[in-house]
Amino acid sequence: MSASFSRIWEKTKDRWLMASAILFSLLFMALDQSPPLVMVKRETGQVMGMLQKGMSWLPGLVRLRTTHRELLVELGRVSLERDKYRETLLQNERLRNLLGFMEQKRFDCIPAEVIGRGTVGIAGTVHLNIGWRQGCHKNMAMVTEKGVVGKIVSVNAFSSVGLLLTDPNCRVSGKVQRTRVLGIVRWLYGDVCQLEGVPLKSDVRIGNVIVTSGYSEIYPPGLAVGRVIDVSPDEEGLFLKIRLKTAVDLGTLEEVLVLKNDTPLLGQ
Amino acid sequence: MGFLTVAFVVLAVLVVQSTLVPLIRIGGIAPDVLMAYMIIWCSYHDRSQGVVLGFCGGMLQDLVGGGTLGVFALSKSLACYVACSLPRSKYSHDFILVGIMLFFAVFVHQLIYTLFASREAAAGFLSLFFRNGLPSMLYTLLFGMSTYSLIRVVRNRKGAR
Numbered sequence: 005m006s007a008s009f010s011r012i013w014e015k016t017k018d019r020w021l022m023a024s025a026i027l028f029s030l031l032f033m034a035l036d037q038s039p040p041l042v043m044v045k046r047e048t049g050q051v052m053g054m055l056q057k058g059m060s061w062l063p064g065l066v067r068l069r070t071t072h073r074e075l076l077v078e079l080g081r082v083s084l085e086r087d088k089y090r091e092t093l094l095q096n097e098r099l100r101n102l103l104g105f106m107e108q109k110r111f112d113c114i115p116a117e118v119i120g121r122g123t124v125g126i127a128g129t130v131h132l133n134i135g136w137r138q139g140c141h142k143n144m145a146m147v148t149e150k151g152v153v154g155k156i157v158s159v160n161a162f163s164s165v166g167l168l169l170t171d172p173n174c175r176v177s178g179k180v181q182r183t184r185v186l187g188i189v190r191w192l193y194g195d196v197c198q199l200e201g202v203p204l205k206s207d208v209r210i211g212n213v214i215v216t217s218g219y220s221e222i223y224p225p226g227l228a229v230g231r232v233i234d235v236s237p238d239e240e241g242l243f244l245k246i247r248l249k250t251a252v253d254l255g256t257l258e259e260v261l262v263l264k265n266d267t268p269l270l271g272q
Numbered sequence: 273m274g275f276l277t278v279a280f281v282v283l284a285v286l287v288v289q290s291t292l293v294p295l296i297r298i299g300g301i302a303p304d305v306l307m308a309y310m311i312i313w314c315s316y317h318d319r320s321q322g323v324v325l326g327f328c329g330g331m332l333q334d335l336v337g338g339g340t341l342g343v344f345a346l347s348k349s350l351a352c353y354v355a356c357s358l359p360r361s362k363y364s365h366d367f368i369l370v371g372i373m374l375f376f377a378v379f380v381h382q383l384i385y386t387l388f389a390s391r392e393a394a395a396g397f398l399s400l401f402f403r404n405g406l407p408s409m410l411y412t413l414l415f416g417m418s419t420y421s422l423i424r425v426v427r428n429r430k431g432a433r
Contacts, residue, residue: 018319018353025327025349032331032342033388041341048335052286059291066295 098259105149106261111224113147113261114139119163128171128191130154130257135162143222145263151228151251152176152216153260166262168254169197169229177220178229180206181213189214189229192247195254197230199246206244208235214248224263278313282329285309286336301407306333307381308416310348311355311374312423319356326352340388347384351377367424374416375409382409 013020035041099115106113116138120131134140136159146153146166154174158165167174169191176189178199185206187199199214212232218225230248238245289305296302310329314322330348334341355377382405390397 018323018356021320021323022349022353025323026346028327029330029342029346029349032334032345033340036341045335045341048332052290052336055283055287056291059287062292 095258101149102259102261105147111147111261112264114264116140116146116164116260116262118257118260128154128168128174129157130166130168130260132156132164132166132260132262133162134262135160135164137161139264140164140262141265144265145223145227146260147227147263148252148257148260151230152223153252153254153257155222156262164262166260168257169250169252170195170254176223176229177217178214179217180208180232181215182209183207183212186217186219187214187246189248195250196233197248197250199232199248200243202244202246204237204242204244208232208244208246210235213251214246221265278325279328281309282306282325282332286332290336298411299407301404301411303411303415304378304381304408305412305415307348307351307378307412308374308419310352311377311416312370312420314352314355314377315370315373315420317356319353322352322356323349326350343385343388347381347388350384351381354380367421370420371413371417374420375413378409378412378416382406 032041102115105111114134116132116134118130119133121129130146132140132146140156140159142156142159144156146155152169154166154168154171156164157167169176169189172191174191177186178189179186180199180202183206185202185208187202189197189199192198199208202208210232214229214232216223216225216227216229228251230250232246232248234245234247236245237243285306289302293302293305306329310322310325313325317325326349327345330345331342333344333348337344355373357373382401386397386401386405390400
């Protein structure tokens with residue numbers, strides 16, 4: 005009896021086991037929310053949680069690497085965005101200043117962007133994004149809210165070339181604002197110019213502002229050209245050697261105003 | 273391989289399933305590593321052992337997973353039963369046959385699991401099966417076959433020595 009039962013059991017064991025597995029599974033499904041099973045689930049979850057905690061450093065390490073890579077990309081993107089915003093902010097500030105200057109002086113002018121710089125020899129020229137179609141003509145003055153920049157020397161339909169104060173060929177008739185002493189401003193080196201033709205006994209001091217004289221058809225009077233940084237007698241002893249730093253930082257120029265030739269003179 | 277060793281491996285696989293496997297998810301779909309392990313294990317054991325392993329492993333997964341108790345136990349024991357249905361002498365050595373068995377076992381598992389899961393889900397059975405079950409099934413199949421190939425290579429090397 006026992007031997008035959010054992011033989012039958014051996015033959016049908018897998019089916020009995022499968023049937024039991026189905027039965028128990030269905031039973032567990034039915035009793036899923038019963039308190040003892042909920043407790044067992046909770047306890048097993050707790051043990052598993054501890055095991056997972058022990059293993060969590062590995063995916064953490066992998067995630068750290070991925071996160072690091074993602075953060076680097078994000079950092080690059082945010083940095084670029086931040087630079088863009090900063091750039092916009094600065095441009096906004098510059099344009100506000102230019103606008104304020106235009107309203108204050110009541111100049112009729114054309115705003116222009118610097119789109120290039122002279123690359124041959126001494127880079128004393130700039131390329132602007134306006135041409136004769138925008139009303140730009142040769143010998144129009146280029147200024148910013150801080151002072152004189154130079155003048156237009158060449159004009160195309162949509163672009164033009166401006167000669168900066170820091171070009172050897174540029175001359176500006178200027179005078180000392182405080183004492184009204186006249187002279188000619190010429191480039192010396194870097195962003196330093198020289199006021200020439202000022203008599204030896206003239207009253208000029210370091211820090212005095214040099215402005216345009218108004219005796220030219222290009223520049224209206226009273227525009228700042230620079231500030232005196234050094235005064236000394238010249239070699240012949242007839243004139244003063246007056247060095248001035250340009251009012252505008254011409255090396256970082258980005259926007260300028262081109263004054264139309266019919267711009268009324270200051271005080272008129 | 274004793275009972276304790278198998279229990280330890282199942283536990284380890286479950287820990288790996290919940291910690292490392294999410295890292296290889298593709299489009300939110302992860303392979304069922306425990307299923308793959310069980311089917312490979314079944315290829316070297318008889319049907320009754322397979323059913324016991326499937327039931328215990330599935331029950332453990334149910335307990336850990338927090339879902340309805342018994343769903344994984346039922347699907348996994350049935351899958352293991354299917355996987356062990358082929359004579360071992362052939363089964364253990366034929367790569368394609370193991371692939372087919374793995375496919376059917378995983379299919380049965382996904383079918384039963386999706387059937388029970390769709391009771392609670394907002395989506396219907398077919399939608400859930402095609403969107404979730406089928407991709408998971410294929411991924412498990414791919415994972416299982418890769419692991420099986422690896423095991424075969426290791427076993428063959430050992431045999432050669």
